[in-house]
Structures are given as structure tokens and as C-alpha cells.
Amino acid sequence: MRVLLSAYGGRGSVEPMVGLALALRELGGEVRVCAPPDEEFVERFAGVGVEMVPAGAPVRPLVTTVTPGSAAGLAQRAAELMDAQFDTVASAAEGCDALVVTGPLPVAACGRSVAEKLGIRYVHASHQPVSLPSPYRRPPARRGMPLSVEPSDNTALWEEDARIANAMFGESVNSRRAAIGLPPVDDIRDFAFSARPWLATDPVLSPWQPTGLGVVQTGAWNLTDERPLPAELVAFLDAGPAPVYVGFGSMPISAPQAFAKTAIEAVRAGGRRVVVSRGWAQLALIDDQDDCIAVGEVNQQALFRRTAAVVHHGSAGTTTTATRAGVPQVVVPQGADQPYWAGRVADLGTGVAHDDPTPTVESLSAALGTALGPETGARAVAVAGTIRTDGAAVAARLLLGAVGR
Known part of the structure; x- marks a missing residue:
């Protein structure tokens, strides 16, 4: 056939x-x-x-x-x-x-x-x-x-x-x-x-x-992704506490470097390390401090399980992968079906929907504060076990x- x-x-x-x-x-x-x-x-x-x-x-x-x-x-x-x-x-x-x-x-x-x-x-x-x-x-x-x-x-x-x-x-x-x-x-x-x-x-x-x-x-x-993570990324993950992932996949952003700066500063404000996914928007690091690393195409299933939270645009694929990983999310939708997925994450209590597509350091810090709280983390783990x-x-x-x- x-x-x-x-x-x-x-x-x-x-x-x-x-x-x-x-x-x-x-x-x-x-x-x-x-x-x-x-x-x-x-x-x-x-x-x-x-x-x-x-x-x-x-x-x-x-x-x-x-x-x-x-x-x-x-x-x-x-x-x-x-x-x-x-x-x-x-x-x-x-x-x-x-x-x-x-x-x-x-x-x-x-x-x-x-x-x-x-x-x-x-x-x-x-x-x-x-x-x-x-x-x-x-x-x-x-x-x-x-x-x-x-x-x-x-x-x-x-x-x-x-x-x-x-x-x-x-x-x-x-x-x-x-x-x-x-x-x-x-x-x-x-x-x-x-x-x-x-x-x-x-x-x-x-x-x-x-x-x-x-x-x-x-x-x-x-598809279950069995690809190993790059050695450099594994070394970064092993070197400290679980970082926050920031990535927008194949979604373009009007001001990618401004967004990267906002995201990194917001994560740092909470005392967390950062993994920045370049994606199609070509997000990049803002300095050479050792609390951040930039990655290209990697096994998100394996990476998300080692993060404290995932900040993303709210595509169907990324939302599903993060939910299956049992990791809290902050969804910053840019358009199309992304507000829907942001709403689902908020409704399930597995993360936060950031209503404004252009966050500030203050607004993203607040969203991360909620996402990284114990209630959201426990809910994310519970829901992960129900995903087919x-x-x-x-x-x-x-x-x-x-x-x-």
C-alpha cells in the first residue's frame, strides 16, 4: 500500500x-x-x-x-x-x-x-x-x-x-x-x-x-527523538542548575535582538541560567557571560526535560513537546494559532500566557515567577503523564x- x-x-x-x-x-x-x-x-x-x-x-x-x-x-x-x-x-x-x-x-x-x-x-x-x-x-x-x-x-x-x-x-x-x-x-x-x-x-x-x-x-x-544533545550543551547543563530555555522556532520576530536582550535579562533577574535557541529569528547572546549558551537545532525532547522552564512562541509542536516533558511554560504568542495554545497552557495551569507579543523585562520576569512556582511545576508534571x-x-x-x- x-x-x-x-x-x-x-x-x-x-x-x-x-x-x-x-x-x-x-x-x-x-x-x-x-x-x-x-x-x-x-x-x-x-x-x-x-x-x-x-x-x-x-x-x-x-x-x-x-x-x-x-x-x-x-x-x-x-x-x-x-x-x-x-x-x-x-x-x-x-x-x-x-x-x-x-x-x-x-x-x-x-x-x-x-x-x-x-x-x-x-x-x-x-x-x-x-x-x-x-x-x-x-x-x-x-x-x-x-x-x-x-x-x-x-x-x-x-x-x-x-x-x-x-x-x-x-x-x-x-x-x-x-x-x-x-x-x-x-x-x-x-x-x-x-x-x-x-x-x-x-x-x-x-x-x-x-x-x-x-x-x-x-x-x-x-516521533520519539533519540538524538544525543551536543557535547557543549551537555557540559553547560551539567555545570549548574537547570536553565530556562528561550526559543521561537521557525517564527520570525520583528526585533529579534531586542527580544533576546529582554528575555535574557528577565531570566537573569530571577537568578537563572539561559539556553537561547537561535531558530529562524536568529536569536543571539547579548554578551559572553558563562550563564548563557546559544544552540541551533537540537533534540527538544531531551533538552526540555533538563530545563526549569520553557519560554516560547506557542506553536503546536513546541507546546506539545514542553507539555510532554512536564516543564512549566511561558508562552509569548505572536499570531496564527499561538494565542490558542497559550490559552490552553494557562487553562491547564502548566504555565503562563503572556498576552503582549513584545514583553518587557518586568512583564516576562513576573510571568517566569509564576511559571517557576511550585504549584505550576507540580501541575506541569501531573499533566505530562496524561499526554498520549x-x-x-x-x-x-x-x-x-x-x-x-
Whole structure:
């Protein structure tokens, strides 16, 4: 049985596909992956022996150069992504039995179109619940097409979101569908999600409240990371008390050095050492004192277990990893689904949600004070024991079983 996994986005979109790919392979499935051609993604799949087909433009230059919230160049980027689905992804899907897609709406809509044309099973996978229609929350804003303040009814706002999605991508998707002999689609968003989208999040960390949408929650597709930590980092960890980790992953920051300075000073104010993750924002140390170390790509699962707290942006992947590690968190969301994850951390009592995306030394110090308190630490340990670790295996069994039927 052959499966193609297609992901477009940053590390949070691509890394879960590594976990699913290996789970499928363990059950006897043949797997290949379409992912952005960024060097780190190419190396990641090569490192686990999974065939990767580069699709679309590199993500990192886009993420680090586009102004947050700006719609400048969006139409061209969307067109290129859609063309990649009908070209590269369609070619890679030849001979496959199923196509699993995660990524922006135009990617998913075109991915489902490819599956329809080839007559194979399609699964839309989301690694956060925020974009899935639900009467329990407002839809997120789309670049350049904000939702109206009124009506305040969530159902009406999701209906407006569907109209916005059609206005932004309907004509482009349908023109490409027509070119390969497929009929037009009236509702681009719901077509892309399908009637049974998969939600690859942990049910404790991210509970889904049932709606009319047949969401299948599998658990997060995390892969157990067995890579050793770099010797220099191990020596730093061994040389003193547990440090505070500060990192924003693949999230850009408008003033990275100002943020690094604020974060380091706030951690030092509490008498703690600091591990700074450079990430795509290229955070850096502010001096040469021996209480700080900067790291690149490392095994976060192993590192977080040796920290006193984790300060991060609130991506699905980092939040899940920190929660599984049983370490208190301070989440400083910058946008997208990150406020949701910050809220979940606060609701569970495993950390603090910092409302302002640009903290001060005083505000971050206060948040760390709460996170490093005994109650938060005990709660973080308790919740860690409830987080599932078999999400990828569950998804692999569901997929192979569905295709077999």
C-alpha cells in the first residue's frame, strides 16, 4: 500500500509528517513525502530514510521576509503553491492509494483535487483546531481580508469566512480544476477540509468539542527523538542548575535582538541560567557571560526535560513537546494559532500566557515567577503523564485500515 504525505509550511507542519511516515512504514506501508525544499527538511527526511520530493518554494525565506499579517505578494505565492500541487504533488501521487495533506487552504484544496482526479483516498490533516469550523470559537482572520466585527455569532462568522475563502481562492482553484477536467467547487474551504478532517492534536492538551464536522482526533504525530544533545550543551547543563530555555522556532520576530536582550535579562533577574535557541529569528547572546549558551537545532525532547522552564512562541509542536516533558511554560504568542495554545497552557495551569507579543523585562520576569512556582511545576508534571504518545501510530492504523476497506 502506497501513501503520499504532502506538507507545506514551517517545522510545525513538516515534522509531524516524519512521525506519520515512520509509523506507516512500520506497519508495512510504502511512503513518500512532498515538502518544501528547505535544506533542513531535506536533511530531516534523508536522516530517517524517507523519500522526499521537493514541492513549492523554500519556506524559510518567505517566513523571514514577509511582514506579519501583510497580504503583499499573497496572490502570487498562492498561485505558485497551487501549481505545485497540480504538478509536483500530482506526479508524486501517481500509483499511490492515499494522499494526506496539511498546509494552507489553497494547498489543501488543490491536494484534494489531485486525489479526486487520481481516484485515491484523501485526508486533510490539521495540527491545530483553530482553522476548523466550530461554533465554540471565532475563525482566524485571513491575510488582507479581515472578518467584520459584527455579527458576534460564531456560526455567522464562519459562514463569512467561507465566503472570504471563496473570494480569495475560488476562481484560482476552479480554473486549475477545469484544466484537468474536474467540475467547479462551490465551497473551497469545506471542500479542502472534507467532511472528516483529521486533527493531529492531543485530546487533553487540545480537546475538540463535537460539532457537525466529523473530526477524527488521532493525537499528535510526535516521533520519539533519540538524538544525543551536543557535547557543549551537555557540559553547560551539567555545570549548574537547570536553565530556562528561550526559543521561537521557525517564527520570525520583528526585533529579534531586542527580544533576546529582554528575555535574557528577565531570566537573569530571577537568578537563572539561559539556553537561547537561535531558530529562524536568529536569536543571539547579548554578551559572553558563562550563564548563557546559544544552540541551533537540537533534540527538544531531551533538552526540555533538563530545563526549569520553557519560554516560547506557542506553536503546536513546541507546546506539545514542553507539555510532554512536564516543564512549566511561558508562552509569548505572536499570531496564527499561538494565542490558542497559550490559552490552553494557562487553562491547564502548566504555565503562563503572556498576552503582549513584545514583553518587557518586568512583564516576562513576573510571568517566569509564576511559571517557576511550585504549584505550576507540580501541575506541569501531573499533566505530562496524561499526554498520549501514540498519535502517529493511531493515524497510521486508521489510514491503512481505511484504504484497505
